Amino acid sequence: MTEKIKSLGVFEGFEDSEVASLLEGAEEKLLKHRATLFKADTDAHFFALVLEGAVKLVKPSPSGDDVIVLFALPGDVIGALIMVQDKSTYPVSVIALGETVVLKIPRRTFQESWQKNQIAMRRVNALIYSRMTDFHDQKSMTKTPLPRKIARQIVSLIDRYGTDAGTILPIPLTRQEIADAVGSTVESVIRVMSSWSQLGIIRTSGQHIEILKMDKVLEILSGKLEA
Amino acid sequence: MTEKIKSLGVFEGFEDSEVASLLEGAEEKLLKHRATLFKADTDAHFFALVLEGAVKLVKPSPSGDDVIVLFALPGDVIGALIMVQDKSTYPVSVIALGETVVLKIPRRTFQESWQKNQIAMRRVNALIYSRMTDFHDQKSMTKTPLPRKIARQIVSLIDRYGTDAGTILPIPLTRQEIADAVGSTVESVIRVMSSWSQLGIIRTSGQHIEILKMDKVLEILSGKLEA
């Protein structure tokens, strides 16, 4: 068992043996950029922990405009809630962004170890709680102009990654993905971000986004700045 | 302890003594229409179960256009997730729609009984799961035209209430509230619903909404019908 795993927030302060039982049957898996961890509507027999890199949770839509429901970063748990349903299929597909490492944990282990471990469950629920409030935030911004939505998304990602390396987005994101995440179109996202680039607020090289003036981004988010 | 309480989904199959310990310190409370159960940013010292009627969870916005994050109906749990956070304030305000009865349960009871009761926690998590997928649904409809959003909201409410009395919305809703729930404006909601009324798809008297042609509503939801 690697140090990396033991140092995850979910396992903080746990005995090695405790962690071992929570990881019964777990399997570490390396995903290449764009690789799929699981597909929506597929039998949900495992959940996962993100160790390195990132994944996106995509809800497929009949009309082809998929929506990104969530970005999961290291330390995040995915597919845990569905483990409590008796039988079920995943509601979303999970796709890696960049090289990423995840830990696949079988449903049985969830039922036999996680659900019996109050502290672990508390921590899982805490993660879910923050996800929930994030949805609330998003929902409260439906009527808000696009630039503010994009700003929110960016800030949310940086906040969650926590690293004070800070101003560089932890994941490679295409404009299309940003659009899918905020519920807009590539073109509109491009227009907004181009204008930010010109104002020197951000700098992008390829899928890499760097925030140069966080204060400005926050002003946009709060509506003070139009940009 | 009333029969009504014991018959709630969360308590299904539980012994009376078990239910009693889960309700340690609980207090039944009658709320009048529009009465507030708790306010956002207030110390979260209890969570609640809806017994009768309904409540709305409102996220206040600085700009005054509040957003309705969720409608909670009988059997729903509200504020449970926040009980796992060590100390915290409610992220939303809760306001009754129509005469409603709730059961206020102290945080201590959550920590001492609920968290130790695997089955109860599973059920709470199952409720949360369905709420989560509901958010996913909503998010996947951001780019969708307003009528479909409204249709989704209506169908979701009727689905959840389950009663095959069926075609009458279980809660009194103003157009403003519908607008707040789908992220739109009163005027726009009115235009959509008026057109439905004229087509004989729905009938409204005051805050009461009755669905006359559910099939049509479903067609609108799926995009087959423009209306």
Add this chain to the structure above:
DNA sequence: CGTAGCCTTGAAGGTGATCAATGTTTGTGG
């Protein structure tokens, strides 16, 4: 060096927000 994936730009058009005014229902106190 050609293809695939992503980014960019422009023009046109639509959906819904906003503003403003008016009608209707509900509830309350005299």
Add this chain to the structure above:
DNA sequence: CCACAAACATTGATCACCTTCAAGGCTACG
């Protein structure tokens, strides 16, 4: 039981913000 106020519903006109459609450019990689 009436009168008035408050809350809710409605309608119309205007306009901003995005979406959509179309075309082209850039970069990377086999």
